[in-house]
Amino acid sequence: MAKLIYLSPSNHGVGANKCKKSGCYEDKHTRPIAEACAKHLKNNGFDVIVAKASQSMAERCSESNSKKAALHVPIHTNAFSDESARYLMFMFYRDNDTYREIFNDVAPSVEAVYPGKLKAKFAKRTDLYEINVPTAKSMYCELGFHTNQKDCDEFIHKPEMVGKALAKGICKYFGVSFKEDGSSGTGSAGSGSSGSGSTGSSGTAPSGQVDSGTSGKKYVPGMAVKLSAVPLYAASTSKVPSTHVTGTYYLWDDEVVRGRLRITNLKSRVGISGQVTGWIDKDRI
Numbered sequence: 001m002a003k004l005i006y007l008s009p010s011n012h013g014v015g016a017n018k019c020k021k022s023g024c025y026e027d028k029h030t031r032p033i034a035e036a037c038a039k040h041l042k043n044n045g046f047d048v049i050v051a052k053a054s055q056s057m058a059e060r061c062s063e064s065n066s067k068k069a070a071l072h073v074p075i076h077t078n079a080f081s082d083e084s085a086r087y088l089m090f091m092f093y094r095d096n097d098t099y100r101e102i103f104n105d106v107a108p109s110v111e112a113v114y115p116g117k118l119k120a121k122f123a124k125r126t127d128l129y130e131i132n133v134p135t136a137k138s139m140y141c142e143l144g145f146h147t148n149q150k151d152c153d154e155f156i157h158k159p160e161m162v163g164k165a166l167a168k169g170i171c172k173y174f175g176v177s178f179k180e181d182g183s184s185g186t187g188s189a190g191s192g193s194s195g196s197g198s199t200g201s202s203g204t205a206p207s208g209q210v211d212s213g214t215s216g217k218k219y220v221p222g223m224a225v226k227l228s229a230v231p232l233y234a235a236s237t238s239k240v241p242s243t244h245v246t247g248t249y250y251l252w253d254d255e256v257v258r259g260r261l262r263i264t265n266l267k268s269r270v271g272i273s274g275q276v277t278g279w280i281d282k283d284r285i
Helices: 026-043 057-068 097-111 148-157 159-173
Strands: 004-008 046-049 071-078 087-090 121-124 140-145 224-232 243-251 261-262 278-281
Touching: 004 026, 004 057, 026 071, 026 159, 046 261, 071 159, 087 159, 097 121, 097 159, 140 148, 140 159, 148 159, 224 278, 243 278
Parallel strands: 004 046, 004 071, 071 140, 087 121
Antiparallel strands: 087 140, 224 243, 243 261, 261 278
């Protein structure tokens, strides 16, 4: 079953936040980036919704939540009175291992095509609607400055390049090997073929995920797992366990990332942000 990615390009309104390109503005240039990103994500096995221009932030978040998105991605460009200002920024609800992991997987792909290859900024923001309201983890993207001539000429108005880079980073986060030719990458995204404003044939995200390996094991949020001296990691990327755990734990969600799953120590904490005990290797279940 496919993971659903919800892409939410800017909806400030027609003509708002004008950029350096004549006749253009933020809503106009972020939508092609979202559409390019969606194309590459679909080619790599994800289901994708691109929010409609007519939808409010509340409607977008409601749709993202009802369709059980795995990741919510607002796509914007930045602005500043000093027209020399330029950088990439990705904003998240918390500054912790979970959100740093998304940033560390996505940012390098976008940095690689950003003029000058400047390092992206990580920011914690708790005051933005599309970071606070989505049930899914939200990665709020500020893809350069539309008040900077270089960003407009060499980055923002190259939607295929930017959208593809963003898709590559998202694929990396979900453990999917990015494929250029449209064939499904390896990993756990599954297969799907949705378009803007749709989720494909089912319209819903899976309640359980079948591992892409040979075990055929199904991982369901809330599933009890009995562990005995199992290494517990702080993140899916951690090389050294922080401790070892014994006893009954519960799968926090069904997402396999780099061969690992999140667990929590109480069933009542399943799926609740900030209530992950840690990560374990899936083959220890």
